Amino acid sequence: MGREASFELDCSEFSGSVTDFIKLLHSIGWSYYDGDYHAEYLPVGDSDSFDWQMEEITESSLYGIFDRKLQREETVGLVMYYRDTEYGITLLASDTSEIILIPNINRRTLTEGDEDSVTDVNWYAERILQKLLWYDCGLVGFRFEESGGQSDDS
Numbered sequence: 198m199g200r201e202a203s204f205e206l207d208c209s210e211f212s213g214s215v216t217d218f219i220k221l222l223h224s225i226g227w228s229y230y231d232g233d234y235h236a237e238y239l240p241v242g243d244s245d246s247f248d249w250q251m252e253e254i255t256e257s258s259l260y261g262i263f264d265r266k267l268q269r270e271e272t273v274g275l276v277m278y279y280r281d282t283e284y285g286i287t288l289l290a291s292d293t294s295e296i297i298l299i300p301n302i303n304r305r306t307l308t309e310g311d312e313d314s315v316t317d318v319n320w321y322a323e324r325i326l327q328k329l330l331w332y333d334c335g336l337v338g339f340r341f342e343e344s345g346g347q348s349d350d351s
Contacts, residue, residue: 199304199312199313200304200306200312200313200315200316200344200345201299201301201330201343201344202299202300202301202304202316202318202341202342202343202344203297203298203299203341203342203343204297204298204299204300204321204325204326204339204340204341205295205296205297205298205339205340205342206295206296206297206298206329206336206339207211207219207293207294207295207296207336207337207338207339208293208294208296208329208334208335208336208337209292209293209294209335209337210335210336210337211293211333211335211336212293212335213292213293214267214293215263215267215273215290215291215292215293215296216260216263216264216267216273217274217293218290218293218296218334219263219275219277219288220260221332221334222277222288222325222328223277223328224321224333225324225325225328225329225332226324226328227277227278227279227286227324227325228277228278228279228280229259229275230278231276231278231285233324234253235251235252235253236251236252236253236254236259236275236276236291237249237250237251237275237276237277238250238254238259238262238273238274238276239266239271239273239274239275240262241262241265241266241271242269242271243271243272243274244265244271245272246272247274248331249274249276249347259275259301260336263275267291267292268333270291270293271291272289272290272291273289273291274287274288274331275288275290276288278302279324283303284300284302284303284304284305284320285300285301285302285303285304286298286299286300286301286321286325287299287301287302289339295333298321298325300316300321304316305317305320305321308312311337313345315343316343318341324337
């Protein structure tokens with residue numbers, strides 16, 4: 198069983214808008230779309246049941262969904278991919294004071310291809326955290342956590 202990792206960011210000094218934060222991630226190289234131009238997101242009215250949807254959808258339609266979810270005080274969820282790589286993250290946020298980024302799409306590890314290997318935190322830090330600081334996103338702080346899966350073999 199593989200490892201699980203997550204980053205928790207506080208960007209409350211940048212903007213209160215999760216949509217603005219997502220636009221910033223997009224501008225630093227993170228795409229809304231997979232290789233087939235499908236976006237994976239949480240729909241309006243999901244009510245934290247995490248009923249992910251995947252479809253071809255325009256950028257403006259995605260932003261509309263995010264804005265409606267935020268008006269309803271729902272969690273915005275979006276899968277994003279770094280440039281033309283296979284590496285992706287799942288973003289979950291209701292506001293910019295607590296943004297969860299989960300490197301769970303082909304998680305980059307120190308030992309490539311080994312899901313039990315430790316996450317290559319530096320790779321994500323260079324492509325997310327450092328770039329957010331360069332763009333003055335108001336990153337107040339962040340925390341990284343990782344846990345190993347328990348094996349059923351005893």
